Amino acid sequence: MAQSMAGPQQSTSSFSQGLRRNGILGAFIIVVVALALTKQQFWSIENITNILQQNSVIGIIACGMTFAIIIGGFDLSVGATAAMASVVCAVVMTTSGQFGVPLGVGAAIAAGIMVGAINGALIAYLRINPFVATLGMMTIIRGLVYVSTNATPVFGVPYEFTNLGLGKIYGAPIVTLIFAAIALLLGAVLQLTRFGHHVYATGGNARATSVMGIDPDRLRFLTYVLVSVCAAISGVLLVGQTASGQPQAAMGYELTAIAAVIVGGASLGGGYGRMFGTVIGVLLLGVVSNGLNLFGVSPFWQPVATGVILILAVGLDRTRRD
Amino acid sequence: MSTASEGIGERRYVGGVEAATPRSILSVSDVSRYFGGVTALENVSMALNAGEITGLVGDNGAGKSTLVKLISGVIPPSAGHIEFDGRPADFASPSQARTAGIETVYQDLALAGNMTVWANVFLGRERFRGPRFLHLLDKKAMIVAAREMLGRFQMNVPPIEGNVDGLSGGQRQLISIARAAAWGSKLIIMDEPTAALGVAETQAVEGVIRTLKDRGFSVLIISHNLDQVFRLTDRIWVLRRGRMIGERRTAATDPNEIVSMITGARAGNGEVA
Numbered sequence: 001m002a003q004s005m006a007g008p009q010q011s012t013s014s015f016s017q018g019l020r021r022n023g024i025l026g027a028f029i030i031v032v033v034a035l036a037l038t039k040q041q042f043w044s045i046e047n048i049t050n051i052l053q054q055n056s057v058i059g060i061i062a063c064g065m066t067f068a069i070i071i072g073g074f075d076l077s078v079g080a081t082a083a084m085a086s087v088v089c090a091v092v093m094t095t096s097g098q099f100g101v102p103l104g105v106g107a108a109i110a111a112g113i114m115v116g117a118i119n120g121a122l123i124a125y126l127r128i129n130p131f132v133a134t135l136g137m138m139t140i141i142r143g144l145v146y147v148s149t150n151a152t153p154v155f156g157v158p159y160e161f162t163n164l165g166l167g168k169i170y171g172a173p174i175v176t177l178i179f180a181a182i183a184l185l186l187g188a189v190l191q192l193t194r195f196g197h198h199v200y201a202t203g204g205n206a207r208a209t210s211v212m213g214i215d216p217d218r219l220r221f222l223t224y225v226l227v228s229v230c231a232a233i234s235g236v237l238l239v240g241q242t243a244s245g246q247p248q249a250a251m252g253y254e255l256t257a258i259a260a261v262i263v264g265g266a267s268l269g270g271g272y273g274r275m276f277g278t279v280i281g282v283l284l285l286g287v288v289s290n291g292l293n294l295f296g297v298s299p300f301w302q303p304v305a306t307g308v309i310l311i312l313a314v315g316l317d318r319t320r321r322d
Numbered sequence: 323m324s325t326a327s328e329g330i331g332e333r334r335y336v337g338g339v340e341a342a343t344p345r346s347i348l349s350v351s352d353v354s355r356y357f358g359g360v361t362a363l364e365n366v367s368m369a370l371n372a373g374e375i376t377g378l379v380g381d382n383g384a385g386k387s388t389l390v391k392l393i394s395g396v397i398p399p400s401a402g403h404i405e406f407d408g409r410p411a412d413f414a415s416p417s418q419a420r421t422a423g424i425e426t427v428y429q430d431l432a433l434a435g436n437m438t439v440w441a442n443v444f445l446g447r448e449r450f451r452g453p454r455f456l457h458l459l460d461k462k463a464m465i466v467a468a469r470e471m472l473g474r475f476q477m478n479v480p481p482i483e484g485n486v487d488g489l490s491g492g493q494r495q496l497i498s499i500a501r502a503a504a505w506g507s508k509l510i511i512m513d514e515p516t517a518a519l520g521v522a523e524t525q526a527v528e529g530v531i532r533t534l535k536d537r538g539f540s541v542l543i544i545s546h547n548l549d550q551v552f553r554l555t556d557r558i559w560v561l562r563r564g565r566m567i568g569e570r571r572t573a574a575t576d577p578n579e580i581v582s583m584i585t586g587a588r589a590g591n592g593e594v595a
Contacts, residue, residue: 192458192459193456193457193458193459194448194450194457194459195457197437197441197448197459200434200436200437200441201434201437201441201445203436204434204435204436204437205432205433205434205435205436207432208432208433208434208442208445209434209445209446211416211426211428211432212432212445212446212447213415213416213417213420213446214445214446271434271435271436272436
C-alpha cells in the first residue's frame, strides 16, 4: 500500500525539475552555438568579453533577487537602489579627500543595507505586500536621488576607480570576476548553509517553518537586506564603469533581473530556484541581445526579445509540469 | 528542585487512588480560555497517563483545538494551569513546548513540499559540519539519520532525497509523525491524523500510532472518527461547548455512551447537562 502511493509521482517531479534546469541550459547552448555558427564576430574574445562586461552588473542584482524570489517575494526597488548607491558613492568619493574611495564604497553599501532594512521591515514585520512595498520604495528612492542631485550626474570620481568597472585581469573583466565570486558565494549560501535551507523552506511553506521553530519574518528581513546590498554593489560598479554617479542609472534593471531569475527556473510562487539557473538566465538574455545587435536589429527590439524569452520559459515549464 | 517538584506533582495527581495507577505525563487543571467575550474553554481539567494513547473527542466548536493549542504552547490559557512531566507548562511558544518534549503533528501537515524528505525531517534542527558559525549543513549525516528514523516505524521509507510534494498524503503524515517521534519527545499530539487519508493510508498511520505506544510515547489524538478512537485509545476525554464532560476508559465504555456525552444526551461524571 504505502509504496504504491508514491514512487512514480516522485520520479516525475524530480525528472521535470531536471528537465527544467537542463532545459534552460540547453536553450542557452543552442543560442550560443547558433550565433557562433552564423556570426563569426560572436565567438571573438572581444565580443565575449563585451557580453560579460555588460551583463555582470545586472547579474549581481539577479543573484540577490534569486533569494527574494525563492522566499516568495521580489524586489522592484533594486534599480533605484543601485542608482542611489552610485550617487552616494560618487558624492562621498569626491568630497572625502584622501580616503574617498573606501569611504565612498562603504557609504554605498551602508545605503544599500539601509534600504534593505526598510524593505525588509515593511514586508516582514508590517506585512506589506512585496509588490507594494518595493514599488513604493522604488519611486521614493528614485525621487530622492533626483531631488538630491537635481537629476544631474555627479562627476569628479578619481579616474583610477574606472579600473574596477572597466579593467581586466588576465583578459577577464573585473566586474565579471566580482559577479562570478558573488554568484559562487551566494550559490553556496543557498545550497550549503542553514540560511539558504530556511529560505527555501519559508518560500515553500512559511507556516511549516514557523511551526518548526524557525522565524520566517527574520529570514525575509535578512533576504531583503541581502538583495539591496547586491544592488548597492552593482551601483558601485556602475560608478566604476562611468566614473560618475548617475541618477538615471539602472533604470528598469529590476524587471530584467526578475526575468533572468524566472528564466533560470525559479518560481514566482516561491520555494524553487537555483543560483546556477539565474546565472544562465542572465547570460541567455545577454547573449540574445548581443545576437540581435550583431545582426543589426534595432536595440528597441531587445525588450521584445526579453519578454518573449520570459513567457516562453515559463510557458514551456508549465506544459512540462501539467 | 525540579526533581523534587516532579515527584510531588506525580504524587499529587495519583492522590492515593490505587497503587497501580499509571504515572501522569500531563495534567490540565481548571483551565479557561477566553477570546474577547467568547468563552472557548471553561474550567477544563484533564489528565494524560504516560505511555497511553488518549483520545480527545467533541463536536465542532467544543474546544478541542483550543485545548491542544494551550498544551502545545501556541496560545496561553486565560486561567488555570497545565503541568507537563511534573513541571509547570507555561510555554511562551511552540518551540518551548517542543524543547520540553511536546510535539504536535498538525492536521494541515507542517512540511515544506518543495524540500526533500530528509530536509523536512531535520527542518529547524539541522546538523552542521565545519566551523560552527558558518552553519554548513551536514547533508550526508542528515540523510543517513533521516532514513534510519523513518525506517524505525517499519514503513516503506519514501525516497529520502526526493521532494515531499511528490508523496501521497499518507506518506507525508508518516513523515510528520516520525519527525515528531524522532526528537526525544515524550508526548505527541495529533490533530485529526487521518482526516484526509484513504482507507489503506489510514491503516498505515494507525499502525505507526500503535508503534509509538509500543515505544513508550504518550499520545493525544483528536479525532472525529469514533471508530478510530475506539481502535486506538486507552482512554477517552469528552469536551462539549468548552467544558470537560468526562473521562472513560476505552475498554469500559462503548460508542453509544461517548456519542451521548458528545451530544449532551446524557451527562457524564455527575455533571448536569
